[in-house]
Amino acid sequence: MRILVVEDERGLARALRRGLSAEGFSVELAYDGLEGLHMAREKTYDAVVLDIMLPSLSGYRICRALREEGNWVPILMLTAKDGEYDEADGLDVGADDYLTKPFSYVVLVARLRALIRRGAPERPSVLSTGDLSLDPATRTVRRGEHPIDLTPREFGLLQYLMHRRDEVVSKMELLEHVWDPHYDGDPNIVEVYVGYLRRKIDIPFDRHSLRTIRGAGYRLVDDQES
Numbered sequence: 001m002r003i004l005v006v007e008d009e010r011g012l013a014r015a016l017r018r019g020l021s022a023e024g025f026s027v028e029l030a031y032d033g034l035e036g037l038h039m040a041r042e043k044t045y046d047a048v049v050l051d052i053m054l055p056s057l058s059g060y061r062i063c064r065a066l067r068e069e070g071n072w073v074p075i076l077m078l079t080a081k082d083g084e085y086d087e088a089d090g091l092d093v094g095a096d097d098y099l100t101k102p103f104s105y106v107v108l109v110a111r112l113r114a115l116i117r118r119g120a121p122e123r124p125s126v127l128s129t130g131d132l133s134l135d136p137a138t139r140t141v142r143r144g145e146h147p148i149d150l151t152p153r154e155f156g157l158l159q160y161l162m163h164r165r166d167e168v169v170s171k172m173e174l175l176e177h178v179w180d181p182h183y184d185g186d187p188n189i190v191e192v193y194v195g196y197l198r199r200k201i202d203i204p205f206d207r208h209s210l211r212t213i214r215g216a217g218y219r220l221v222d223d224q225e226s
Helices: 009-020 033-042 058-069 086-092 105-118 154-165 172-177 187-203
Strands: 002-006 025-032 047-049 075-081 099-100 127-129 132-135 140-143 145-148 210-213 217-220
Touching: 002 009, 002 033, 009 025, 009 105, 025 033, 025 187, 033 047, 033 058, 033 140, 047 058, 058 075, 075 105, 099 105, 127 154, 132 154, 154 187, 154 217, 172 187, 172 217, 187 210
Parallel strands: 002 025, 002 047, 047 075, 075 099
Antiparallel strands: 127 132, 132 140, 140 145, 210 217
């Protein structure tokens, strides 16, 4: 499996290459944004590990450029930045996953393997499940013709669930991806926000698209007939 690591911290980049090589990956390095974009365009990779803060061209711009060109290689973003808006920005431009420095190497490898197993299907710019639609570019959500006003956290939660529609997503996975990999608050915050989201996307429309799978997590489905 061939991996491109785009990271300007050379010590970290080389450590990632050593570690990933030991796990059986073939790893190539780029130390700035322009070089990384050129390599991603010219060669075929199973996944890209992409830092956000890069010389010459940011990870956001690299990711956006690849997606606009129809390149859907799985992208895992790395950053020292933190917060829901940074993750939302990464997902908005087409990243598949997000990891905040400092990160667990074991988690990085697990996330990469999961992305590679999932593959790189082309994804529409506007996400939809039944008549529920979400536009990352304009940050708008609609149920049919009806606009729905969401907070940034609710938007991030719905966006992640729509990326994983019809799949069961665990509470811990939502905490890691929508909150933070190092979140140490009350995990029941997920249930609270799922409740907020249901009251906006389901209850007013007599729908049951956001479902709780007891003991497993949550699943977003097309429920137009409910």
